[in-house]
Amino acid sequence: MSIIVVGSVAFDSIKTPLGSAQRVLGGSGTYFALAASYFTEVRVVAVVGEDFTSEHEAVLTARGICTKGIRREKGKTFFWDGEYGENLNEAKTNKTELNVFASFQPQIPPEYRESEFLFLGNIDPTLQANVRRSLDGVRLVGGDTMNFWISGSRPQLLETLKLIDVLLINDGEAKMLAKETNLPRAAQKVLAMGPKALVIKHGEYGATIFFREGAFGMGRHPFRAPALPIEQVMDPTGAGDSFAGGFMGYIASQGELNREVLKRAMFYGGVMGSFAVERFGTERLRSLSRDEIEARFLLFRELTHLD
């Protein structure tokens, strides 16, 4: 089965305590697509500028990712310049140039229309809702958002949340969205806004999925997947998007949509996030093998399983 991802394709200049990279291919849509491509067929909807070359495109097509939905506009591609200090959980943004992304109007190629899965990357919630409404054949919709939209476009975001099945956000975003400092209570409030399940990403501590009562089968307990303790984080950029790609990609690869599939997807999300941070930019995500992914999945199990 295939998944459509709507998100950003960008160039990033990144500095971390272990090195730097200049204008490398990045963006939430790129990380998501690469991570998901190890599990299922991926179709990207994004916008790029004239500086996006066939070499850049080849990074995606080499992984079998369909780029028909990437529109080329006059001007430059979205550019982000940021750096991380010793605390790798928080980036300092030096420069953001939206460029062609500022007027992004996602357009779904006709060939994408039979896709059963959709991921709405972190873009304007009004655009997210429009995309969702235009794809009525979709079985499961995942989505992301951020503090910018939570505070700046709250009414629009609340409408969009009614159209999303699984929302993936981090601790701070969940608390901000729910206006609640206790995380499990925040989760319940977000679930009441619409999503059937909520994945809260805790960075180096893993992630928890909370389920709306009765959604995806019986049981009311959340499920927590660990993160790998990593001694050398080269570059945390894209870890959350890679988690989302592994999570949604695994789900799209399965026939069934039940709680056990979602639990395993949590582990695969963690696995792909852990690979992403081992090298700068998307480098590690370009050249993985399914064997490496399975080996790390077993490592994640070992990390938290009792015999």
Added chain:
Amino acid sequence: MSIIVVGSVAFDSIKTPLGSAQRVLGGSGTYFALAASYFTEVRVVAVVGEDFTSEHEAVLTARGICTKGIRREKGKTFFWDGEYGENLNEAKTNKTELNVFASFQPQIPPEYRESEFLFLGNIDPTLQANVRRSLDGVRLVGGDTMNFWISGSRPQLLETLKLIDVLLINDGEAKMLAKETNLPRAAQKVLAMGPKALVIKHGEYGATIFFREGAFGMGRHPFRAPALPIEQVMDPTGAGDSFAGGFMGYIASQGELNREVLKRAMFYGGVMGSFAVERFGTERLRSLSRDEIEARFLLFRELTHLD
């Protein structure tokens, strides 16, 4: 098998967003002893003042805990007054009166000497070392410390760490002790100081145990136990000490000292910590049953186990 715990017995006045309690029985030794008492025979070494009544002592003896090592001195018992805001991870101390605890000199009753397990609660590292050296029959020594000793008594603490088998501290303490911001690297540095294993407690995100190469059997991977997402934390006081009590108590109850036992101990630590915060002070830890503990252990497994 029995375990000796050397720590504080105190009175606490506590305020949280959900209520308050005045001068209730607390202290690291008390929480540890109560939590451990559900698994093994516990013997306390502590000092109290004249305000420690037979009713207070009965809280411990009702759980079968031996109080012969609790010395009664002229003066008042250690008193702590603190409060928590919406962020329950950090207490604001309003008042600390060390009282008789200021001149605490732990003395081990002769009857305690055949104990095989020892836990050195969060006291002056020089006292911790003296106790450890006086008990040469002990098979496994657990220990705790805090920022006050890490910064104020570093040389003494480094000596004591050579005598501790399993150190239990939180994220901030581990980073401070290792002078290292990356947690897995901090763990390796702390293990190089002496302990065979290091348990780092992450509060609401659970805890990770790191092993020194070759210690407690084969394998080099850490192990992570989750924490229960709790919507109503009444009072976080003593959660870490209750974790330590459940962890060490379970270990002391087992014949073998291997990695699998330590992993299960991590889960039991989390279980006891999760009970502790459900009520004010030690209330919840006084009246548990082994069935309730086993039921919650299964809940913890379910929280993180794939079928």
